[in-house]
Amino acid sequence: MLPTKMxxxxxxxxxxxxxxGNRAMKIRQIIGMAAIALGGFTACGNVGNGVEKGGGExxxxxxxxxxxxxxxxxxxxxxxxxxxxxxxxxWQGAEGVAYDYRLVEDTTGERxxxxxxxxxxxxxxxxxxxxHVAFLDAVGAVGTIxxxxxxxxxxxxxxxxxxxxxxxxxxxxDYETIVALRPDxxxxxxxxxxxxxxxxxxxxxxxxxxxxxxxxxxxxxxAEWIVPFGLLVDRMDEAVGAFxxxxxxxxxxxxRVAVSVDRENRPRVMLNAPYKDVWYVPGDRSYxxxxxxxxxxxxxxxxxxxxxxxxxxxxQALRWMARADYWLNPGQATTMAQLRADNRRFATLPVVxxxxxxxxxxxxxxxxxxxxxxxxxxxxxxxxxxxxRILHPELLPEHTLYYFRxxx
Numbered sequence: 001m002l003p004t005k006m007x008x009x010x011x012x013x014x015x016x017x018x019x020x021g022n023r024a025m026k027i028r029q030i031i032g033m034a035a036i037a038l039g040g041f042t043a044c045g046n047v048g049n050g051v052e053k054g055g056g057e058x059x060x061x062x063x064x065x066x067x068x069x070x071x072x073x074x075x076x077x078x079x080x081x082x083x084x085x086x087x088x089x090x091w092q093g094a095e096g097v098a099y100d101y102r103l104v105e106d107t108t109g110e111r112x113x114x115x116x117x118x119x120x121x122x123x124x125x126x127x128x129x130x131x132h133v134a135f136l137d138a139v140g141a142v143g144t145i146x147x148x149x150x151x152x153x154x155x156x157x158x159x160x161x162x163x164x165x166x167x168x169x170x171x172x173x174d175y176e177t178i179v180a181l182r183p184d185x186x187x188x189x190x191x192x193x194x195x196x197x198x199x200x201x202x203x204x205x206x207x208x209x210x211x212x213x214x215x216x217x218x219x220x221x222x223a224e225w226i227v228p229f230g231l232l233v234d235r236m237d238e239a240v241g242a243f244x245x246x247x248x249x250x251x252x253x254x255x256r257v258a259v260s261v262d263r264e265n266r267p268r269v270m271l272n273a274p275y276k277d278v279w280y281v282p283g284d285r286s287y288x289x290x291x292x293x294x295x296x297x298x299x300x301x302x303x304x305x306x307x308x309x310x311x312x313x314x315x316q317a318l319r320w321m322a323r324a325d326y327w328l329n330p331g332q333a334t335t336m337a338q339l340r341a342d343n344r345r346f347a348t349l350p351v352v353x354x355x356x357x358x359x360x361x362x363x364x365x366x367x368x369x370x371x372x373x374x375x376x377x378x379x380x381x382x383x384x385x386x387x388x389r390i391l392h393p394e395l396l397p398e399h400t401l402y403y404f405r406x407x408x
Contacts, residue, residue, distance in 0.1 A: 060084055064231075067247075068221035071212040072228050085118070085228050090210035091190025092308065101209055103232070109184075118207055119184040121234035126167055126178055126186040128197075130154050130374040131213055135229040138378045139239045146181045149173070153369025160365075173197050179204055185232070187211050217285050217307050219294070219380035220247055226378060242378075249381035253388060254294045256395055261296035267391050269297040270317070270324040270351070273331035274343070279317035280309045291380070295387035296395075300324055324351040326391060328404075329360050332368065336407050355406075358390050362405035372403045 060075035063083065075084040085101045103120040104113060113119060126147040127133050133156050136142050142158045147165040154160060165181060168174040178186060178201065186208045188198045198208045209232075213225040223246050230239020269292055272280060281301035282288045286309070292299045300320040304310050321327065327349075333339040339357065340347045351357065363371035376383050382402050389399045390406075 060086075064227060066221075066224055066227070068218045069216055069224040069227075070218075070221060071215055072225065074228060074231060083120075083231075085209070085231070087210045087212055089215070090212045091194065092192050092215065094190065094194075099210055113207060115202065118209060118232070120232070122184045122232045124181065124183045126181060126183045128167075128169075128186065128188045129211065129214070130156075130369065131377040132187040132211055132229075133159055134375045134378045135213070135226050136233065137375070138226050138242055139230045139233060139235040141229075141233040141235060144233055146183055147178060150369070152367040153365055155363060155365055155369060155371040155374050175200065175204060178206060183207075185209050189214065213377060214287075215307075217287060217290060219287060219291055219383070220250055222287065222377050223247075223380050246379060246381050250294075250384055253381065253384050253396070257294065257296040257388060257392065260395055261392060266296055266298040267325040268300050268323055269326045269328060269391070270300045270321050271327075272329050273333070274314045274317065275331075277314045278311045279314055280311055281317070283308050283310065291384060291387060295384055295391055297326070297387070297391050318345065318349075321349050321351060324349075325356060327351045327357045328387075328390075330357060330407070331359075332361070333357075333359060333407060334361065334405070339407060355408075357407045358401075358404045359407060360403050362401060362403055376403055 060077055062073060063076045064074040066072065066074075071088045071090070073086040073088065075086055076082060083103045085103065086098055087101070088098045089095055090097065090099065100116060102117045104111065104117045105121075106119045109119065109123070111119070122141075123144060124146045125132075125136065125144050126149075127136070127145055128149045130148075130150070130153065133142070133145060133148060133154055136145060137156055137158070142156060145159055145164055147167040148154055148159055149167055149169040151160065151164065151166040158164075165177055166174075167178050167181075184207065186198075186201055186206055188195050188201075188208050189211055190198075195210070198210070201208050211225065213222050216222040216225070224243055226239045226243050227236065230236040230242075271282060271288060271292075282299075283304045283306035284299075284302050285305065285307040287307075289299050289302070300323060301312070301317075330339055331342065333342065336352070336355070336357065339352065346352050360372040360376075361370055372383070385396055385399045386401050386404045389396045389401060390404060
């Protein structure tokens with residue numbers, strides 16, 4: 001049978017989602033606005049067992065009904081004998097690809113695992129992305145992290161301490177260190193194809209688990225990945241509770257924008273900066289485009305119905321820039337002087353002359369790692385509040401910018 005402890009986790013999580021009760025009342029008192037009702041679920045397709053890709057009959061049923069995320073599902077069989085974390089389309093272009101990870105209760109760490117099995121609860125982990133760090137920290141499990149990729153670029157002070165090992169990255173991944181750490185799981189991600197390091201780690205007997213949070217188009221879908229992280233470390237109640245609070249705060253801000261901002265008269269916003277004369281702009285269905293829309297902005301780079309970034313010429317981008325009321329995320333710039341030095345044409349832009357340039361690097365490490373891409377994945381409500389404070393300061397006069405800074 002499914003472990004009693006895990007059954008209780010799912011029962012409590014379901015109760016938490018369906019019964020806001022006094023908890024929601026306390027949140028409403030803090031925020032001072034109406035609560036958002038919950039409901040809905042994400043369906044999932046058929047996959048094989050273990051870490052196999054493909055089709056086949058699927059007898060698993062949904063144990064947790066995701067509201068926004070489309071790339072994970074928490075499943076179980078009808079008899080209650082197993083729990084599965086299913087990760088769907090784990091890299092760009094991976095349509096129809098899915099991995100099943102079976103959670104095996106083993107607090108002693110002595111059980112031999114089969115391919116596709118993850119020891120539960122996870123007591124030690126290696127994170128290949130800073131967002132993985134943020135999810136574990138958000139459920140009070142940052143202490144499980146034994147190694148990270150790019151430690152100097154991680155903002156979390158607990159991870160930057162001595163004792164958490166640097167494991168390298170890309171072709172310079174330190175497999176020897178990872179194996180020596182004996183993690184219960186290595187959290188990996190894929191870009192445009194399957195992660196080659198994942199297969200190498202599997203051959204070395206190290207369990208790996210794909211995390212596809214960064215591919216979620218909905219900011220709340222990205223944040224909802226806190227739930228599988230919470231399940232993995234036996235803190236699902238905390239994870240669901242934290243997500244509910246973020247969801248309600250995000251929806252509250254979004255509703256304030258929706259009733260206050262005329263959709264036909266929104267401030268025009270340009271994103272990013274050129275690299276070697278090529279300007280990459282997000283697609284219309286991207287995470288950042290969605291945030292801008294919810295914040296009451298008009299994204300000037302629209303024109304590609306996808307969630308991927310695309311290159312445009314500097315000339316095209318500058319034509320958009322000539323119309324921009326605000327410019328966000330201009331590369332690594334921290335001051336106007338630095339921005340003008342990067343490209344002399346920037347000094348003549350109306351948006352620069354008006355001083356309406358903001359960057360998402362208010363919280364960075366000495367080496368340039370940005371907390372926007374770390375804890376910001378878990379707190380889209382704070383990111384949204386920043387954007388609203390920039391574009392419509394009258395709507396959130398009490399908010400102080402957290403991830404963004406105004407270039408001076």
